[in-house]
Amino acid sequence: NAGVTQTPKFQVLKTGQSMTLQCAQDMNHNSMYWYRQDPGMGLRLIYYSASEGTTDKGEVPNGYNVSRLNKREFSLRLESAAPSQTSVYFCASRGDFPGLDEQFFGPGTRLTVL
C-alpha cells in the first residue's frame, strides 16, 4: 500500500516548455487534489476532482489543466511553463467515509522554471 505517489520528484523546465505531473493513489479514494506551495503562501488549491470523470477549479487554476484518467490517477499539465509556476506541487487524495475525511498527501514535485 503505497498511499499517494507523485512523479517526478524534481524537474527543471525552460519557459514555454510543457510537462505533465503524475499522481496516483491506491486507497480507492474518490477525491483527488492538486496544490502548489510557495513560501509564505501556504498551500493553494489548483484543481480538484470529487470523483472519476469530474474536475473543478480551485483557487489558482490559470496556466494548468488536469485529467482524472481513472479513479487512481489525476495528472496536472503545464502547457507553456512560466517562471511564476516555479513551486512545489503536492497531490492529495481523500476518501468519502462517514466521519473524518482525512487528506493524504504525496511527497511533492519540486518544479523550477527558468
Added chain:
Amino acid sequence: GEDVEQSLFLSVREGDSSVINCTYTDSSSTYLYWYKQEPGAGLQLLTYIFSNMDMKQDQRLTVLLNKKDKHLSLRIADTQTGDSAIYFCAETVGSASKIIFGSGTRLSIRP
C-alpha cells in the same frame, strides 16, 4: 470569499506550551484540520475537530474551536525540538470535497 488566515511565525522555548491560531471564513465547514509539515516532506494530518465540538484533546495536543468568532487554535503542551515544523490550519468549504489551507505557521523551538 473563502479564506483561512494564520500568523507566519511562532518561536517558543523548549518545554513551554505553543499556541497556534487560525481564523476561517466558511461557517458551514464540517471539519477543521491541523496538518504538520516537516522540512522537505508532504503534509501529515495532526488532528482535527468536527464543527459541532468546541474542544478536543489528544495527548499533548488541544484543539479549541470558537464557532461564533470562526477561530481555531492548536495548543502543544511541553513543546519539544521534534515539534519544529510548519503547521497548517484547513477547513472544508462548500461541498466536503473542497479543502482550503491557511498559509502555515512556522514553529521554531529555542533551547
